[in-house]
Amino acid sequence: MSTQEALMVNTSPPAPSIENHRLAGRLRAVCWRFILILILTLTGCSPVEGDSIAERDVGVAVGEHWAGLLEIEDSLERTAAIAQFMTTLGAADAAAIGEILTTRYRRHRSIDDLILWNAWSRLDPEAAMARALVVGSPMAESLRADVILEWASSDPHAALAAVGTKEPAVRRALVRGWYESGVPGLSEFVIGSDPSRAGQQLLANYAEELGADKGAQGVADWVDSMRDRTDLEPVIITHVHRKGVMAMASADVEAAIAYCDLHCDEPYGDSMRSRLADRLGLLGLGERAVRWLEGAVDANQVDRGRSARLAFRAWLRADRDDALGWADEALAKYGDQSWFLPLARMAISVHTRREPESALDWMGVFTDAQDREDALIRIVRRWLELDEKAAELWLETSPLSREARAKASTPQSIRGGSRTPRPASDPTP
Numbered sequence: 001m002s003t004q005e006a007l008m009v010n011t012s013p014p015a016p017s018i019e020n021h022r023l024a025g026r027l028r029a030v031c032w033r034f035i036l037i038l039i040l041t042l043t044g045c046s047p048v049e050g051d052s053i054a055e056r057d058v059g060v061a062v063g064e065h066w067a068g069l070l071e072i073e074d075s076l077e078r079t080a081a082i083a084q085f086m087t088t089l090g091a092a093d094a095a096a097i098g099e100i101l102t103t104r105y106r107r108h109r110s111i112d113d114l115i116l117w118n119a120w121s122r123l124d125p126e127a128a129m130a131r132a133l134v135v136g137s138p139m140a141e142s143l144r145a146d147v148i149l150e151w152a153s154s155d156p157h158a159a160l161a162a163v164g165t166k167e168p169a170v171r172r173a174l175v176r177g178w179y180e181s182g183v184p185g186l187s188e189f190v191i192g193s194d195p196s197r198a199g200q201q202l203l204a205n206y207a208e209e210l211g212a213d214k215g216a217q218g219v220a221d222w223v224d225s226m227r228d229r230t231d232l233e234p235v236i237i238t239h240v241h242r243k244g245v246m247a248m249a250s251a252d253v254e255a256a257i258a259y260c261d262l263h264c265d266e267p268y269g270d271s272m273r274s275r276l277a278d279r280l281g282l283l284g285l286g287e288r289a290v291r292w293l294e295g296a297v298d299a300n301q302v303d304r305g306r307s308a309r310l311a312f313r314a315w316l317r318a319d320r321d322d323a324l325g326w327a328d329e330a331l332a333k334y335g336d337q338s339w340f341l342p343l344a345r346m347a348i349s350v351h352t353r354r355e356p357e358s359a360l361d362w363m364g365v366f367t368d369a370q371d372r373e374d375a376l377i378r379i380v381r382r383w384l385e386l387d388e389k390a391a392e393l394w395l396e397t398s399p400l401s402r403e404a405r406a407k408a409s410t411p412q413s414i415r416g417g418s419r420t421p422r423p424a425s426d427p428t429p
Helices: 003-010 016-029 031-042 062-069 075-086 091-104 111-123 125-132 140-154 156-163 168-181 186-191 197-226 234-251 253-263 272-282 286-294 301-318 320-334 338-354 356-365 369-386 388-396 402-409
Strands: none
Touching: 062 075, 062 091, 075 111, 091 111, 091 125, 111 125, 111 140, 125 140, 125 156, 140 156, 140 168, 156 168, 168 186, 168 197, 186 197, 197 234, 197 253, 234 253, 234 272, 253 272, 272 286, 272 301, 286 301, 286 320, 301 320, 301 338, 320 338, 320 356, 338 356, 338 369, 356 369, 356 388, 369 388, 369 402, 388 402
């Protein structure tokens, strides 16, 4: 079955969380336009379109007009007036905006300042970036990203030359702006970057933009096109696969799973499965990921186990009782299978914190005697904190050696320190 056929068969409407994720990505890409329209709408104004420029007193300097706007006491009304005023400005006013920000910048991220920065970025991005590079503010990187987003939307090559890709927020904004500009060359730029962390982020940013625009199939086509390229280092192609399947998950969970089932055990599929499991967990779909991996009987078992652990951790955080209930039932089915052990260790840890005696039922998953002994020592230490008498009774007839019993009886908790009873709080790792 081809990639496209698999995606068509397994594609389902995106879950609400996935759709929200995609929507959030697109809203961020047009956040300034959204803010402007929202402000104007709330205050009964109309956003400016085309040649419909709101009139202003041309005899009043921009700085003087700005000073008057700051006298408006109501914050929403003032911000709306500033936003409306920005729509009346043209390229000839860019220097005046820059002067306001340079001489009167208040060093906090008020929405008024941000609207000014956006206007300056649109009218003279080069000058705005020159200032943003030296702004002494905790929000400096964010400001630079805002400028780059506007600049790259019209001239990505100039934006790239001006600021590079050192800062994460700037990298993300550069890719988003370049993608929106439609200027060719973005794909080759990101795959031509070095395979460092920065280069990987560029790949991820591009894959996410592609997924939001063209869906999972668009990302799959891009990833597939890299597989036979002899001009690329294998590590780059591997990173493309990893970032691609994560972006597919943001667009369509079932399509991403289908793609992984086809390609995760191929030469370039290293860590694809675990990356997908982690992404599903971040999207609130830990249970879906666990049940997918439960059925992945033909997968690489080491990778399956690593992925299952990530998925199970996410499920525990979302619904601890349901996750533990599934694990307790799964113990009888998979307790002797290697992929289940990483997940089992996590379940044992949770049981140990909540009800130590129940963790004893899980000791059969350990094939290594030392692993089993270490787990029992941790269980007994916690048990002694919660019910010392019951723990000591069990310890008397336990399979632990004399030395191990002495370790277990050492007055310390699982994390060290004195043996002070503590409530069985949320044990989710």
